[in-house]
Amino acid sequence: MSWEYVGTGGVVDIGRLDKYESSIPEGSKFQVRLALRTSVSQSVVTEIKRQMVARGVTDADATAAGTTMTITARKGFPWLAVIAAIILAVIVLVAIIVSWSIFKEIIPTGAQGALTAVIIIALAVLALGIGGEKIKRSLK
Secondary structure (H helix, E strand, O other): OEEEEEEEHHHHHHHHHHHHHHHOHHHHHHEEEEEEOOOOOOOHHHHHHHHHHHOOOOOOOEEEOEEEEEEEEEEOOOOOOOHHHHHHHHHHOOOOOEEEEEEEEEEOHHHHHHHHHHHHHHHHHHHHHHHHHHHHOOOO
């Protein structure tokens, strides 16, 4: 899985995460990475994830490693505003945020090309199958 950089900001910009919604295609995954002054406890990570799930955020996940916290979800609603509100509600977390970055998932070109080829072949087979039955019936 590859990620493409979308934007970045500081703690004062978290309330404006939603301005990046239009940069993330519907149905794709995105990540918000928080650079922290210090590591966070597992209970903070669990609380962020619990709040996202409670609000219906699709494919919600939160992890922390060292001084980086990663929040991942799938776009299907303007989740960035909801996630920003959740982050701002966890005061312990807000107090130690240095900066954040947002990324969108990208499909490697080869995989995307292969998927397109499979779809085209499936449509061609379906069209020929339907057309072939019509031709057979008209010949009888």
